[in-house]
Amino acid sequence: MKRQSELKGIIGDLKRHLEFQKSMGVARVPVEKKAKEETIPKAPGKEPVKTQPKAQTSPEKKDDVIRIEEQIGIFDASAKKMTLEEIRAEIGDCTRCKLHEGRTNLVFGEGNPKARLVFVGEGPGRDEDLQGKPFVGRSGQLLTKIIEAMGLKREDVYICNVVKCRPPENRTPEPDEMATCEQFLFKQIRSIEPGVVVCLGSTAAQSILKTKQSLGSLRGKFHQYGRAKLMVTYHPAALLRNPNFKKPLWEDMQVVMKELGISKPGD
Ligand code: URA
Numbered sequence: 001m002k003r004q005s006e007l008k009g010i011i012g013d014l015k016r017h018l019e020f021q022k023s024m025g026v027a028r029v030p031v032e033k034k035a036k037e038e039t040i041p042k043a044p045g046k047e048p049v050k051t052q053p054k055a056q057t058s059p060e061k062k063d064d065v066i067r068i069e070e071q072i073g074i075f076d077a078s079a080k081k082m083t084l085e086e087i088r089a090e091i092g093d094c095t096r097c098k099l100h101e102g103r104t105n106l107v108f109g110e111g112n113p114k115a116r117l118v119f120v121g122e123g124p125g126r127d128e129d130l131q132g133k134p135f136v137g138r139s140g141q142l143l144t145k146i147i148e149a150m151g152l153k154r155e156d157v158y159i160c161n162v163v164k165c166r167p168p169e170n171r172t173p174e175p176d177e178m179a180t181c182e183q184f185l186f187k188q189i190r191s192i193e194p195g196v197v198v199c200l201g202s203t204a205a206q207s208i209l210k211t212k213q214s215l216g217s218l219r220g221k222f223h224q225y226g227r228a229k230l231m232v233t234y235h236p237a238a239l240l241r242n243p244n245f246k247k248p249l250w251e252d253m254q255v256v257m258k259e260l261g262i263s264k265p266g267d
Contacts, residue, residue: 079190084113087187091164097180099123099165099173105132109160109188116260117152118194118228119143120185121161121235122203123173129166134159139236143200146236150253151262158192160185162207178207189228196256197228201235219252222259231256 082090088108094100107124110133119135127137135143144154163173163181173181185208189197199205202215208230209223218232233252234245257263 079187081193082187082191084109084188084191087184087191090187091184094164097163097165097177099163099167099177099181102168103165104129106164107132107134107161107166108164109134109158111154111158112156113158113192115156115158115192116195117156117256118158118160118189118192118197119147119200120189120197120204120208121159121200123161123163124166125170126166134161135236139240142236142239146249146253149250150257158188158194160188162204172203178203182207190226194228196259197225197230198252198256199230199232201238202232205232219248220255222255229259 091106091108094106100106107128111118121135124134125137125139127140128134134140143159147154147157162185163177164184165181167173167177197208199208202218205215205218206212208225209218209232211218215232215234219234222229222231224230231252234249239245239249
């Protein structure tokens with residue numbers, strides 16, 4: 001009985017996972033075919049002879065997606081490495097920029113302090129401001145689904161933003177606000193030392209990479225950020241507005257998964 005309900009649970013998880021993949025534009029799930037045992041036809045009066053399956057040749061590698069770009073983010077490797085608690089204490093009850101005037105809670109970031117993967121958004125929205133946690137509103141729920149589709153849990157990764165206080169009416173943070181706050185993001189990444197940083201949307205990408213290039217031209221390949229590789233992709237809020245972005249986002253996440261050695265769902 002217990003095994004049957006476990007099996008039902010697994011099938012349910014798999015179904016939800018595949019439905020999510022489909023909604024992300026994944027049309028096919030790669031399945032490794034088990035090589036068939038070949039049987040040499042029986043010679044008269046003899047048993048058929050089984051041969052070893054032929055070694056599977058790996059499929060032609062498609063145009064390798066992982067390319068390190070010239071684009072190098074501003075990263076001071078000689079800067080002192082602080083703990084996340086020390087960084088939070090340094091921020092304190094911040095009044096360094098005008099965003100503090102409208103905030104309910106400062107949203108520092110949350111997750112695994114030793115995460116191999118860090119997601120960086122733009123700045124807190126209404127729900128995040130009220131709860132003091134990053135990505136907990138609608139786009140946050142979609143981010144959680146994306147993380148889970150990658151075979152990870154929210155607690156495995158670290159999630160934060162360029163600015164820690166909500167911009168009024170969710171407007172894009174202004175250059176002076178980003179310039180004031182981004183030092184703390186850089187310290188957070190320096191503290192965590194992840195293998196991969198994912199910038200969600202052009203604000204995070206342009207802030208970290210110090211570029212004005214469009215998201216379209218930055219996404220889909222790795223940039224270097226200190227020792228970490230940095231991937232730029234669409235913000236989940238953009239996916240909620242335009243589902244056509246789901247497919248390229250998922251392609252970007254597959255590049256990230258390959259880099260982190262996370263096997264693709266379905267493999
Ligand atoms: N959008 C962001 O960029 N960050 C959040 O934390 C929530 C929404």
